[in-house]
Amino acid sequence: MTVIHLVGIPLDGTSVNPARSIGPALFEGGAALGHIWVFILAPLVGGALAAVVAPLLKATPQGISNNDARADQTGANMPRTRTARSRH
Template identity: 70%
Template sequence: MSKKLTAEVIGTFILVFFGCGAAVIGGGAIGFTGISLAFGLAIVAAAYGLGAISGAHLNPAVSFGMVAAGRMTISDAIRYSIAQIIGAILGAGVLYLIASGSAGWTGGLGANGYGAGYLGEYSLTAAVVFEVVMTFLFVTVILGATGSGSALGFAGLAIGLTLAAIHLVGINVTGVSVNPARSIGPALFSGGSALTQLWVFIVAPLVGGLLAGALYKAGITRAD
């Protein structure tokens, strides 16, 4: 288990550092498309580099979706989630140290949000619906791509491309969480509304992940 938890820490670090780093450091040059690809490619890298050790969940919504699907115990999901949050905090912390070294840095760390002053200024309802639906779709793809009957060797690519597509659709809505750990790390360093709105990006993804797991366990989204 210690090897698995270490892999989850490193993998979630990769996701936050590359994904949020693309937004914070390169966002002005690469735009939403580049940021979307950064998140997707980070997942691909972690999946193929660390997936054989821990499964590369990198996301409490995925781990608890696995519980709902009958593919993981609650105690292991809690351990995984703690490791993922640690990895996200470390990723955001290193990004903070780098970004704050620039005179042009405005203080952003890619934190999620909604409402007045945040990107497209979408409502709370829009943010919740987006995060629940997109996390449900994301975890459904993950369960299918890693389940029995799936094409061997392609899970990481399918999952990474799905996350990139989700970002292409939704960066302007919430900055895209679909991952409580990814939201917690940057929020802790950003403070303000990123912290007060953080509950949305913990609760909504978990709901979406649990729903995906429940439907998978019921056989509705399972191949066998």
């Protein structure tokens, strides 16, 4: 983000904040309004791409089942541990 701002702002007044770009474009109209599609389409494409890629990244490795190891929220396999209730 820093590089985008350091390079883009001096060249053309770059804005990477959609709210900062859409508001003035609506009031100015013209060419600014013609470029607004990027701020609407890009997040939708990014979200769709993430929805496709995320399940591929969370795939269970072969040979490890949910019965063999317990996965924590990060996806790392954790060994089973005793809880206070399981002790006799």
